[in-house]
Amino acid sequence: MIGKTLGNRYEIVEKIGGGGMALVYKAKCTLLNRYVAVKILRAEFTNDKDIIDKFKKESQAAASLSHPNIVNLYDVGEENEIYYIVMEYVKGKTLKEVIKEKDILSLEEIIHYTKQIALALQHAHYNHVIHRDIKPHNILITEDSRAKVTDFGIALAATSSTITNMGSVIGSVHYFSPEQARGGYTDEKSDLYSLGIVMYEMATGKVPFEGDSPIAIALKHIQQEPVVPSELNPQISKGLEEIILTLIQKDQLSRYQNAQDLIEDVDKLKNDPSNNTLMNNINHEDSPTQIIPRIKEEDIKEMRKNPKKIKKRNNKVIVISAVMAALIAAGLFTFGLFYLSNFFRTGEVEVPNLLGMTIEDARVKAIEMDLRLTEEQTASNEVPANEIMDQNPSAGMKVRPGYSIIVKISSGPRQVEVPDLVYEDAANAPFILENQGLIAGVPSYEFSEFPNGVIIRQDPRAGTSTTQGSTVDYVISQGPEVVTFPMPNLVGFSIENAKNIIQDHGLQEGRVSEVDNDEHAKGIVIEQNFEAGTPVRENAIIDLVVSRGPQEVLEEETEIDVEIDDEEAEETSANNLTTKTVEIRLRGHEGIVNIEIKSIPDGGTIINTQHNIDQRGEIVEISLTGTGVKEYELFINNEKVDTIRIDFRR
Incomplete structure (x- = not known):
């Protein structure tokens, strides 16, 4: 290949x-x-x-x-x-290589990498894409310690229900979730389970489940509880351990429900590593991507055969114990019925419907009904703040007086901290805001001293608290404002006056070249690189063309005889100078054309003049003086167009 x-x-x-x-x-x-x-x-x-x-x-x-x-x-x-x-192409290492090098990563490193992976998953899940193969081998760490998730090769749109292929399961057995092992329904929480396994490995240097075959490892994901990380790494933060154990719960509903909840707890742990009470907590190698048989009920039954054999040996003891336990339970049951019948004779209260009430009204209602309230606060974007959104037991149930009703009270929309966008590249702003659960507003633009494309102001300002889903507006720099003004006219002025005008207008002197000109006296400006009246900015460079006066015309075909002694005639005859006229046709050109003739081989400039075709026509006659046979190079507008050979002896 x-x-x-x-x-x-x-x-x-x-x-x-x-x-x-x-x-x-x-x-x-x-x-x-x-x-x-x-x-x-x-x-x-x-x-x-x-x-x-x-x-x-x-x-x-x-x-x-x-x-x-x-x-x-x-x-x-x-x-x-x-x-x-x-x-x-990402230059760096895989997270697996980093773990092998360091064995156990620090809390700061685990938080740093976990948040970035979670942000990547949040974006993928928001776009209805489930990765399904999150493992350290598929996470690249750049040279500047940025985590980048790769290999969506077996990723699946979130609308699909299984990860099966011809009765098999695709994935990396050390890291995939119990539902993947069963070939069952996978969703965003399946990726979060795999991320939990990756965090477990970062914190302990080991994966939680090993086995002799992929099937054995997959069964452990389904049935077996892992060794808690603190037993392998006693220095692990309790808060980090809680996050990991929540992520790798067998039941999907017992894990973090989305990446945003995980990100919030990771941020809390970063700000306060000693924090062991996290808001979103729920109660409690080498691992290539493989295709393995789906874990069936028969596999699970087979694993249980050995324990059943052990149990048979003690069947008699168990039966006897069960009979004794049944007799004791029957006595307790009879006593309990007698006791409870007397206990409930005090009467029952019907639970009122508290949903939609303010907590103040619900407290009054509870006192009237001889009940108590246990209050829990929960953020909600739908239910107004201070209003009851759920209760347990539900309305209509019968309870004894003094019973405590658990009510969930809306604390209003979830509040998030506005990130700092100032000095960030404007192209990154939508991603930064999306990761925080916020929306980028329509940006505005201003000239400033900051580079073009950099954010210079935002509203709300960084660090303030705002409702999740709110819009954040920001202003993008267009760089320094360019001030322009009309270019002054310099044509017709002497070169000295022209330079003074350039300086007075805050412009810069550029190149000054001289050309022969029949209309203007020597030292008068005849051209400028910016036409008068066109917009120019401060410090623009101004190039000028200055008249050298009319061109000197030499007589055509004039021989210059030098009087010398007879004794020296033979020796000096070669020094007689002859002037020849060269005719140059400027077909295909227009306007003012620069003509330059250079001698060969020394490259010295013999003629450097300008010709106005519109005024003088396209034919130019140039006089050259020399002896013997000479060759010259002809340049039109600085471009070589021909080689001229002149025999001055004829």
């Missing part, structure tokens, strides 16, 4: 990686003259129509993503049964 060119533009340079489904090469894009990464589907999958279809469709889904923490996808192609994806 090395040396092969794909799509007539991607020249394969070297192999830089590979996985279970594809190989990755470094290539040079000959069209844009830059290096790219080309991922090529392994040959064993090129005859599998289902995988090829997924490869094409899912690559298109990944191409819709554009985020600083996601490797850009440039192109998708097929050539002679070679299926390839062209991506951004």
Whole structure:
């Protein structure tokens, strides 16, 4: 594959990686003259129509993503049964290599990488794309420590329900979720589970589940609880451990429900590493992408056979114990019925409907009904602040007097901190705001001393609290304002006066050249590079053409005889000078033309003059004086057009 060119533009340079489904090469894009990464589907999958279809469709889904923490996808192609994806080439290491080098990462490093990965997943999930193969091998760390998620090769649009392929499961067994192992429904929380496994590995240097086969590892994801990270790394932050354990819950509903909740808790942990109470918490190698059989109920039953055999040995003891326990329970049950019947004789209260009430009104109602309230605050964009949005038990149920009703009170829309956009490149502003749950407003533009494209002001200002989903407006610099004024007329002025005018207007003197001119006296300006009246800016460079006066005309065909002694005649005859007239036709030219003649071989300028075709016509006669045979180079407007050979002996 090395040396092969794909799509007539991607020249394969070297192999830089590979996985279970594809190989990755470094290539040079000959069209844009830059290096790219080309991922090529392994040959064993090129005859599998289902995988090829997924490869094409899912690559298109990944191409819709554009985020600083996601490797850009440039192109998708097929050539002679070679299926390839062209991506951004990132110079750096994989997170797996970083973990192998350091074994256990610091809290600051884990927070730094986790937030960036979560931001990438948030963007992908917002665009309805699930990665499904999050692992440290697919996270690139740039030389400036930026994390970039890559390899959306098995990513799937969020509307799809399974990750099966011909009865098998695609993914990296050490990192995929229990629902992936079962071949069940996958969603955004499946990616968050995999991120939790990655965090576990960063914090402990190990993955939570190992086994002799992919099936054995997958079963552990379904059935077995992992060793808590603090047992492997006693120095781990309690807050970090809580986040990891929440992410890797078996039940999807028990995990973080979206990347935004995870990002908020990570930010809290960053600001206060000793914080063990996080708002969004819920109660409580080498791992290539593989295709493995789906975990079936029979597999789980097989794993349970050995424990059942052990249990049989003690069946008799268990039966006897069960009989004794049943007799004791029957006695307690009889006593309990008698006790409870007396307890409930005090009467029952029907739970009122508190939904939609303000908390103040609900407290009054609870007192009237001889009930108590347990209050919980929850952010909501739909329910007004201070209003009850949920209750437990629900209205109409019967409870005893004094029972405590749990009510959830809306604290209003979720508040987020406005990020600092000032001095940021305007192109990054929408991503920065989106990551914080905010919306970029329509930018305005102003001239300023700051570079073009840099944000110079924002509203609301950085650090203030605002409602999630709010719009943030900002002003983009257009660079310093360019002030222009009409160019003064310099033609007809002496060169000294022209220079004074240039200086008075804040302009700069440029090149001054002289030409022969029949209409103006020597030292008078006859041309300027900016015409009078055209807009020019301060410090513009002004070039001038000055008259050298009329051209001196030599007599045609005039021989210059030098009187010398007879003894010296033979020796000096070669020094007689002759003047010849050369006729030059300026066909195809117009206006003022610069004519220059240089001698050969020394390159010295013999003639340098200007000719106005509109006034004098296209024929120019030039007089040259010399002896013997001479050659000259003819330049028109600084461009060589001919070589002239003159025999002055004739």
